[in-house]
Amino acid sequence: MSTDKKELDPRIKRTLHLIRDALISLMEEKGFEHITVRDITGRAEINRATFYLHYRDKYDLLDSIVNEMLSEFEAAFRLPDGFTAADFVTDDTPPDSFIRQFEHIAAHAAFYKVMLGPSGLPGFASRMEAIIRNSLYRRSTIAQPDDRQVAMPRDIIVRYVTSAHMGVLMYWLENDMHYSPKYMASELIRLHRLGSTHFFESP
Structure with missing residues (x-):
């Protein structure tokens, strides 16, 4: 599900950066196990459908990063x-x-x-x-x-x-x-x- 960033346009790259930055900041605050996809999308200010276009779940996101x-x-x-x-x-x-x-x-x-x-x-x-x-x-x-x-x-x-x-x-x-x-x-x-x-x- 993870997307090759070399093939992405700038808007999608920006979205992926927002998602990844959200995960990192949330991990610093409360650790990975306590984070939900809803937490990530809320912090990144995107909807859940956008998240699932690129990652299966939070584990797929972390592995990708x-x-x-x-x-x-x-x-x-x-x-x-x-x-x-x-x-x-x-x-x-x-x-x-x-x-x-x-x-x-x-x-x-x-x-x-x-x-x-x-x-x-x-x-x-x-x-x-x-x-x-x-x-x-x-x-x-x-x-x-x-x-x-x-x-x-x-x-x-x-x-x-x-x-x-x-x-x-x-x-x-x-x-x-x-x-x-x-x-x-x-x-x-x-x-x-x-x-x-x-x-x-x-x-």
Whole structure:
């Protein structure tokens, strides 16, 4: 029932945005399980028939939003085709993919704040982490494809870095994104490259 937004005219796109914004704001207020379709249509100021033109029920709506956002999140963090070890930066210049990731979250901050908060969808954070972990794993194999040349099991390194990466994203959201996406991307790449203990060592 969910509609491909690429084929929609501006009026329908606007309606879908109203529906989706209504769901997110209601989730923040009272949690998903307590929301009805009537609540959503009332908040979006549309009739129920319009809602059912696009979604079977509130679960279909939520699945559509989550899948679309995570697809965009993954695309933002994806390395370009043909990326090689020679393309990795060696200074603190943040990769474009790191900046895009923060820009994507900033553009959809209300959604991510709800989904990663106490009223969010169980398992959502795990799906985000899986996207980050898979991307970082691929980057690690490009940087050093030979497991025998890695100082410890690759899975342990990637899991550790993934947790730190996710923690920084959540910190930024929880603190109302005081820093710019480029600044956060720069600091995150420094953490990835140097490790956290480096910043607490005596000069």
